[in-house]
Amino acid sequence: MITDIKVDTSQYMFAMEMAVRDYELDYQGIVNNANYLHYLEHTRHEFCRQHGITFAEMHRRGLDPVLSHVEISYRTPLRSDDTFVSCLSMRRRGPKFEFIQDIYRADGEPVIKATITVACLENGRLSRGDTLAEAVGL
Amino acid sequence: MITDIKVDTSQYMFAMEMAVRDYELDYQGIVNNANYLHYLEHTRHEFCRQHGITFAEMHRRGLDPVLSHVEISYRTPLRSDDTFVSCLSMRRRGPKFEFIQDIYRADGEPVIKATITVACLENGRLSRGDTLAEAVGL
Amino acid sequence: MITDIKVDTSQYMFAMEMAVRDYELDYQGIVNNANYLHYLEHTRHEFCRQHGITFAEMHRRGLDPVLSHVEISYRTPLRSDDTFVSCLSMRRRGPKFEFIQDIYRADGEPVIKATITVACLENGRLSRGDTLAEAVGL
Amino acid sequence: MITDIKVDTSQYMFAMEMAVRDYELDYQGIVNNANYLHYLEHTRHEFCRQHGITFAEMHRRGLDPVLSHVEISYRTPLRSDDTFVSCLSMRRRGPKFEFIQDIYRADGEPVIKATITVACLENGRLSRGDTLAEAVGL
Numbered sequence: 273m274i275t276d277i278k279v280d281t282s283q284y285m286f287a288m289e290m291a292v293r294d295y296e297l298d299y300q301g302i303v304n305n306a307n308y309l310h311y312l313e314h315t316r317h318e319f320c321r322q323h324g325i326t327f328a329e330m331h332r333r334g335l336d337p338v339l340s341h342v343e344i345s346y347r348t349p350l351r352s353d354d355t356f357v358s359c360l361s362m363r364r365r366g367p368k369f370e371f372i373q374d375i376y377r378a379d380g381e382p383v384i385k386a387t388i389t390v391a392c393l394e395n396g397r398l399s400r401g402d403t404l405a406e407a408v409g410l
Numbered sequence: 411m412i413t414d415i416k417v418d419t420s421q422y423m424f425a426m427e428m429a430v431r432d433y434e435l436d437y438q439g440i441v442n443n444a445n446y447l448h449y450l451e452h453t454r455h456e457f458c459r460q461h462g463i464t465f466a467e468m469h470r471r472g473l474d475p476v477l478s479h480v481e482i483s484y485r486t487p488l489r490s491d492d493t494f495v496s497c498l499s500m501r502r503r504g505p506k507f508e509f510i511q512d513i514y515r516a517d518g519e520p521v522i523k524a525t526i527t528v529a530c531l532e533n534g535r536l537s538r539g540d541t542l543a544e545a546v547g548l
Numbered sequence: 549m550i551t552d553i554k555v556d557t558s559q560y561m562f563a564m565e566m567a568v569r570d571y572e573l574d575y576q577g578i579v580n581n582a583n584y585l586h587y588l589e590h591t592r593h594e595f596c597r598q599h600g601i602t603f604a605e606m607h608r609r610g611l612d613p614v615l616s617h618v619e620i621s622y623r624t625p626l627r628s629d630d631t632f633v634s635c636l637s638m639r640r641r642g643p644k645f646e647f648i649q650d651i652y653r654a655d656g657e658p659v660i661k662a663t664i665t666v667a668c669l670e671n672g673r674l675s676r677g678d679t680l681a682e683a684v685g686l
Numbered sequence: 687m688i689t690d691i692k693v694d695t696s697q698y699m700f701a702m703e704m705a706v707r708d709y710e711l712d713y714q715g716i717v718n719n720a721n722y723l724h725y726l727e728h729t730r731h732e733f734c735r736q737h738g739i740t741f742a743e744m745h746r747r748g749l750d751p752v753l754s755h756v757e758i759s760y761r762t763p764l765r766s767d768d769t770f771v772s773c774l775s776m777r778r779r780g781p782k783f784e785f786i787q788d789i790y791r792a793d794g795e796p797v798i799k800a801t802i803t804v805a806c807l808e809n810g811r812l813s814r815g816d817t818l819a820e821a822v823g824l
Contacts, residue, residue, distance in 0.1 A: 328490035352466035604766035628742035
């Protein structure tokens with residue numbers, strides 16, 4: 273479906289292609305700012321799934337990664353018909369995980385640059401998140 | 411990505427594969443009822459795009475399809491990790507369009523059965539929607 | 549905040565005032581069709597809360613009301629700055645509950661007319677929903 | 687409805703009470719991280735409305751404030767039945783606007799601390815946003 277992606281994703285640990293869905297647009301005709309957090313969450317979940325661990329399964333085992341801090345720079349808004357590449361890298365940062373998550377439009381234009389910090393709750397208490405770290409090879 | 415779909419889509423005019431995204435789940439662990447309307451809208455838009463007409467382009471030309479009536483039967487809720495097939499057929503119904511839109515889980519289980527009636531506004535007034543009809547070959 | 553509501557709600561069991569939030573609008577400048585299901589769900593939950601029973605508490609006790617059928621007639625779209633009244637009546641219908649849910653713009657103009665059928669799951673199995681029925685006095 | 691708010695909002699320019707709606711919860715039973723951006727956007731729009739200027743009206747006049755940068759610290763997640771106070775202060779920052787936006791649960795517990803930077807587009811080009819500045823008295 274997406275035929276001509278001009279994004280170099282080699283510096284990231286994971287990348288996936290997505291397309292804007294029209295219900296994500298707001299009255300300005302651009303993707304509403306909150307939906308980028310949906311894109312970013314979905315990308316983290318797909319990254320983990322690729323490593324054989326799902327958030328649903330973690331949740332059933334009492335392990336809940338939750339957002340601790342979010343920093344997003346908005347560069348170019350996505351519009352109807354846009355396809356894009358959502359890129360991710362991840363590292364441990366003390367007891368937390370830091371995700372570098374950048375989104376590029378298919379033509380290579382940067383859309384957002386984000387740093388997402390995630391803490392792992394185990395049965396409601398802050399944990400070191402070793403289950404998650406091992407699953408993704410950190 | 412989706413390897414094993416057991417859905418016969420031959421009776422429909424269009425079908426597309428989708429996957430549940432975890433942010434679409436609610437506190438019951440199932441896809442929130444409102445998100446099915448998102449799936450259905452996205453499917454209608456993709457169907458039109460396949461026929462070379464986008465809702466964004468129609469909007470720029472003063473043509474706005476809007477929902478007039480929705481009837482949905484909920485059969486089996488979608489959950490995390492589920493993939494599904496969103497199927498669509500469409501016919502004219504007087505001055506309106508009727509979409510038959512059914513969603514099946516990848517294993518063939520019916521998820522929802524929906525009938526969506528759409529009216530076409532042209533510069534804010536009800537029209538017969540000939541532009542849309544011609545584009546999709548009705 | 550809402551100063552001049554011209555809606556007669558006397559035929560309903562419950563009514564609440566709400567206002568459009570701009571993030572609920574889509575690229576057409578009207579409230580996206582899926583958001584009405586959010587309004588309707590929120591109204592059902594507030595109706596139950598008024599009767600001393602919350603969906604969160606029901607969920608903790610293994611009782612999950614889920615949508616079985618939805619029928620919505622869209623009359624007049626809501627726009628930015630609109631305030632509206634969400635009205636609800638409810639009755640038992642065999643093992644299920646039927647909610648009549650109508651939304652009116654503050655000036656009295658009908659926005660949607662909906663009939664929502666809800667089934668009650670108890671520990672994942674269909675139940676008669678007596679807990680819910682007693683709580684709301686049916 | 688909200689009877690017992692223990693939040694001192696005197697250091698902010700604006701504050702409004704809101705309540706969690708259950709459809710905003712995700713599978714973890716907490717408000718999904720993206721919905722806080724909805725709360726923050728709605729609060730900015732209500733703040734402006736209080737000053738007699740709406741985003742819909744600005745949009746009609748070709749003026750579109752858009753997010754440039756977001757920084758959010760997540761402290762305590764909101765859950766079903768929670769009510770909260772969304773507080774806002776705003777200042778000019780070169781050609782942009784900086785909003786300090788903090789959310790507190792009704793019992794005073796901090797929920798998020800956010801700094802939102804907004805740029806003003808005028809007919810698609812970056813402007814100094816004087817219309818917005820004058821309206822809110824900056």
